[in-house]
Amino acid sequence: MPLTAPAVKPANPNFSSGPCAKRPGWTVEVLKDALVGRSHRSKPGKARIQKAIDLTRQLLEVPADYLIGIVPASDTGAVEMALWSLLGERPVDMLAWESFGEGWVTDVAKQLKLADARVIKAGYGELPDLGQVNFDHDVVFTWNGTTSGVRVPNGDWIAADRKGLTICDATSAAYAQNLDFSKLDVVTFSWQKALGGEAAHGVLILSPRAVARLESYKPSWPLPKIFRLTKGGKLLMEVFEAATINTPSMLVIEDAIDAMQWGLAEGGLKALQARADANYKVIADWVEKTPWIDFLAKVQEQRSNTSVCLSVVDPAFTALDAEAQAAFTKAMVARLDKASAAYDIGAYKDAPPGLRIWAGSTVEADSLRALLPWLEFAFEAEKAALAKAA
Known part of the structure; x- marks a missing residue:
């Protein structure tokens, strides 16, 4: 019997993990008052x-004594700025369990060449042993593994009396997961993730401890201009008072303001977290009753509620070699893309073959419910094609 495509498509088929879906009701009209053609220093x-900074503090519930700056090059730029400006004063523990964490390991070990960097790793689908971390060291980690769908469940594992700094890449966790700022000295993210903002701008948040390090320690390596946060041993406060290091896009600023105002109107941080949790539950309930699919993350408490990564576990699929598995899931993704049922839901290029569905707060639960029959249709279609080819 021929397969029949579902009759209903998601109202918004944008499930990319970055840039992510715009907030519900967004139109380009929200940008009509953006200060295009004006100096960002006017x-x-x-x-x-400054309004974007203030809204970031309000919606993300950033402590009053933490500084917030808008920096170049998205979350990557914010993380790099922290690594190059702060590390080297003491040993560092690098945690890695997916692609971006691995990238920070490469930067520290191969670019900064820190001999006393210790790497604590785990494979895709797992967290490393957090009990190994030495908090006399600086610690670098991702809160939520965007490419693995594995997150730290909370901040309880971080020592309150730590001597080192904690540098946290929170780009797909911010606004959707409960960041414990009392345990975090540097937090980075970009609006393009959980708020569906536009790309190219990062947010850098510094605790008083991080500021004290910046003013008491000078790295032995030269710093590019866009990484410099001090002058004459003092923090460049203007970076955190709306005078950005380089020219920002006023369109991006306006779009971020709109997204955060929407978030506050929805009920603030807890409401956005609840939306992401509800979206995750739509997928989790389906996974529980669907035998051919499972989470890449093995432990339930460690599963992301934003970058939901799924693995095909049907015997016909698992019997294939890695190349054939990748071809199978790519064909599923292409089928869904062609039908305009789901865009950009393939696993990250370095991750195991599978699906990655963004379920953050800007996604509507009804769109996810409409997506699920399409996933089943795409799987059955590719499984039938596999059987026919055999």
Whole structure:
């Protein structure tokens, strides 16, 4: 009997893990008052940038004594700025369990060449042993593994009396998961993830302990201009007072302001977290009753509620070699893309073959419910094609 495609498609088929879906109801009209053609250093320009900083503090519930800056090059730029500016004062523990964490390991071990960097790793689908971390060291980690769908469940494993700094890449966790700022000295993210903002701008948040390190320690290596956070041994406060290091896009600033105002109107941080949790539950309930699919993350408490990574576990699939498995899932993704049922849901290029579905708060639960029959249709279609080819 021929397969029949589902009759209903998601109202919004954008399930990319970055840039992510725009907030519900978004139109380009929200950008009509953006200060295009104006200097970002003009009085109104700085006022809009400051508004974005203030809204970030309010919606993300950032402590009053933490500093917030908008920096170049998305979350990557914010992380790199922290690594190059802060590390080297003491040994560092690098945690890695997916692609971006591995990238920070490469930067520290091969670019900064820190001899006293210790790497604590785990494979895709797992967390490393957090009990191995030495908090006399600096610690670098991702809160939520965007490419593995594995997150730390909370901040309880981080020592409150730590001597080192904790540098946290929170790019797909911010606004969707409960970041414990009392345990975090540096937090980075970009609006393009959980808020569906536009790319190219990062957010850098510093605790008083991180500021003290910046003002008491000078790295032995030269720092590019876009990484410099101090001058004459003092913090460049203007970076955290709306005078960005380089020219930001006022369109991006305006879009971020719109997204955060939407988040506050929805009920604030807890409401956004609840939306992401509800979206995750839609997928989790389906996975539980669907025998051919499972989470890449092995432990339930460690499963992301934003970058949900899934593995095909049907025997016909697992019997294939890695190349054939990748071809199978790519064919599923292409089929869904062609039908305009789901865009950009393939696993990250370095991750095991599978699916990755963004379920953050800007995604509507009804769109996810409509997606699930399409996933089943795409799987059955590719499984039938596999059987026919055999």
